[in-house]
Amino acid sequence: MFQLMSVNFDDNIPNWRTQLETIAYNVLVVVKSGKVRYEINEEEVIAEQEDVLFIPQSTRRSGGNWNDTEHQKFTVLFTLDHPESTGIPFLDERRFMRMNLSHIQYAYRRCERLYEEMRGGKSYRTLICQGIMQELIGMLARELDKTEVAPNKRYYADTIKSYLLEHYREPVEIESLSRLVQRSPGYTAALFKEVYGLSPIRYMHQLRVQEACRLLLHSDMSIAHIAQYLGYYDTSYFYRMFKKQTGLSPSSYIHQMDLSDESILFT
Template identity: 75%
Template sequence: MIQLMSVNFDDHIPNWRTQLETIQYNVLVVVREGKVKYEINGEEIIAEEEDVLFIPQSTRRSGGNWNGIPHRKYTILFTTDPHVPTGIPFLGGGQCLKFNLAHIQYAYRRCERLFEEMRGGKSYRSMICQGIMQELLGMLARELEKTELPPSKRNYADTIKSYLLDHYREPIEIDKLAKLIHRSPNYATALFKEVYGHSPIRYMHQLRVLEACSLLLHSDMTIAHIAHYLGYYDTSYFYRMFKKYTGLSPSDYVQQGDRSDVSKLFT
């Protein structure tokens, strides 16, 4: 049985730190931006953007901003009943683990939903929070079962991903991505899909649509302006891509507002 204690979102806290202590609960850290430094049982561990860190109960732990630079992360504190099996092997291992999830953007959305639900008072809140937490832990357990990728493959895929994060608003050509790692276009596409679960072009569209969701809700830009800003010079094509990944038209998404769950973008 998993018992949630709290879910926190640290958003660029200037002097964030936790004192050195032996914790009596498990901690799941999901870093969204920047880096965070922990001392865990005498060992320094740096978790950065897109890292997920599991710190088990009875660990001696302290933490703080890396080099004094604020970061953004979700921190989930929870306990388990030692007499009730969870079905999640790593929870009973007593080891600190650092993960790289193929679907990290989806994990961000689930953490965001969990954070919101924990602070709400709607019916079935406890059941929904339990479901989200079990899903996150299941994703991590599945990640541990994957065959370990050679470091070279991970590095190649990370190189392509970093380029896409910086240039997703620009036209993306597979040939150019392949040249980044000095491999063929077919190899680059297959490699990226092996590591992250989808093609580079799909990932580009996901990033564009995710930003479109934010701009639709939090800017005064028109739909046509947003489409052009994100590299869709045909507004009708932007409409098709947006509906493909969210299930809604841009106008319908605005009407639903913050109630819309864009986590489906990364399934």
């Protein structure tokens, strides 16, 4: 069904951009951090952390860093053997799509594995890559089959998510988030979980632990310093939250995590 052309991981590339052109292939974009700006058929699209985009063949598209900031994203370029009928609505309709996945961390891991397999030369690489790609497309199709969230709920949840992405290192309480959307604390927590599959506070801790993993591997900050930097002024509480999210203590994570396999997180 799928003919994979390339799988790329754009890792905070300064001055990243792609020229305006009518593409002869499909593109699946999974944004891991930051924001990226696209022009899709003369309309501006700003994709941010956890967004998934499907850009169909024959789209007039360009892209670049948003406001000169860097980002991380996976991009999968592919064509279809039988584009006239796949049985998957968004592929058959060849329509641009932007969405969130309930299991985005799992999607990151699958993209990481796909990226590694495409770069390697191990036996059965093509078969494995086909399987991963079919799984990713299946996840998107299943998500789209779910009952549509009411537009006002989506707006409130997206407002809260954007706030948390910007302020996750600061003290956050459900009461302050409810004031942000002018709804009750109980309603605010319930609608966010309905849209994103977890509570706002758990999402905040997930963002903090994701950043902690990056800092543990790519900085010389001490564990205590990282905890304080991320808003955990009780280091023992940071340890508990880190282990709850990853299954490892911070020190065990440093010793056991291979730099090439960061994707083993949040199982």
